[in-house]
Amino acid sequence: MRDIRHDSAITAFQQKRGRDAATFFVPFLIPGMRLLDIGCGPGTITAALAEIVGTAIGVDIDPDAIASARQLAAHAGPARPCFVEADMTALPFDDDAFDAVFFHAVLYHQSQAKLANALAEARRVLRPGGVLGTRDADVGGNILHPELDGVRLALDLWQRWYEHDDREALRFGRWQSSVLRAHGFTPVWAGASYVNHSADAVSRAEAVADARQSLLGLGPQLVGKALATPDEIEAALAGWDAWGRDPDAVYFRCRCECVARK
Numbered sequence: 733m734r735d736i737r738h739d740s741a742i743t744a745f746q747q748k749r750g751r752d753a754a755t756f757f758v759p760f761l762i763p764g765m766r767l768l769d770i771g772c773g774p775g776t777i778t779a780a781l782a783e784i785v786g787t788a789i790g791v792d793i794d795p796d797a798i799a800s801a802r803q804l805a806a807h808a809g810p811a812r813p814c815f816v817e818a819d820m821t822a823l824p825f826d827d828d829a830f831d832a833v834f835f836h837a838v839l840y841h842q843s844q845a846k847l848a849n850a851l852a853e854a855r856r857v858l859r860p861g862g863v864l865g866t867r868d869a870d871v872g873g874n875i876l877h878p879e880l881d882g883v884r885l886a887l888d889l890w891q892r893w894y895e896h897d898d899r900e901a902l903r904f905g906r907w908q909s910s911v912l913r914a915h916g917f918t919p920v921w922a923g924a925s926y927v928n929h930s931a932d933a934v935s936r937a938e939a940v941a942d943a944r945q946s947l948l949g950l951g952p953q954l955v956g957k958a959l960a961t962p963d964e965i966e967a968a969l970a971g972w973d974a975w976g977r978d979p980d981a982v983y984f985r986c987r988c989e990c991v992a993r994k
């Protein structure tokens with residue numbers, strides 16, 4: 733079953749991610765490790781991590797994600813990642829099978845029950861002393877300029893969508909360390925970094941295109957669930973267009989990071 737709150741328009745954005753999303757985790761990895769990337773999406777991060785450790789397996793519940801990840805693997809270098817369709821709450825691997833486990837943008841919009849099951853499974857397949865890396869959003873750290881009403885509204889619409897049954901889902905980043913500790917891991921490092929959507933005119937234009945695609949995709953669902961009005965969707969689209977016309981506009985999205993040991 734698909735993650736019902738997953739925004740499929742995000743897929744194009746995920747495909748642009750690579751090693752930069754896991755930079756914080758790299759100092760904890762060494763060649764020869766077996767690594768599991770849980771909720772791997774299109775597999776770009778898994779492929780980048782495979783180049784470091786040698787053996788990386790990506791799992792995802794979405795068969796379309798696994799299909800595109802396998803296409804990517806077919807063109808990868810010698811450290812070819814491998815992809816398996818699986819539910820993170822019932823992983824098809826033996827106990828202690830991995831030296832490293834990674835979650836990127838997966839845990840923050842899970843229910844408490846699913847989060848507990850996923851972390852229990854991650855802990856089961858990680859060997860004693862093995863290392864876990866997590867990186868997730870925290871809307872409290874985002875930097876936006878100019879703060880146009882329409883863009884603020886767009887950010888609020890996404891928040892309404894992702895938080896409609898968990899009011900704090902998008903502030904998950906700051907709690908990663910305590911969540912991991914509560915689920916039996918020992919946090920050893922914490923930090924944060926930014927996804928840059930405004931490095932130059934090209935990335936600003938991409939940010940506007942991604943925002944438009946996301947709002948147009950989510951719009952009917954937001955309206956259907958009475959989380960937004962059609963006028964609000966229009967105002968949010970107009971806001972991003974105006975933001976994109978400002979050559980000095982910035983949008984840096986905060987990602988919190990944590991490394992823990994079993």
Ligand SMILES: C[S@@+](CC[C@H](N)C(=O)[O-])C[C@H]1O[C@@H](n2cnc3c(N)ncnc32)[C@H](O)[C@@H]1O
Nearest residue numbers: 735746771772773792793794819820836837838
């Ligand atoms: C926001 S995407 C992140 C993808 C990738 N980690 C990245 O950052 O590019 C979240 C991913 O988690 C996957 N997912 C959601 N629930 C899952 C579950 N129960 N088991 C495995 N994967 C799951 C979704 O299919 C989706 O590909």
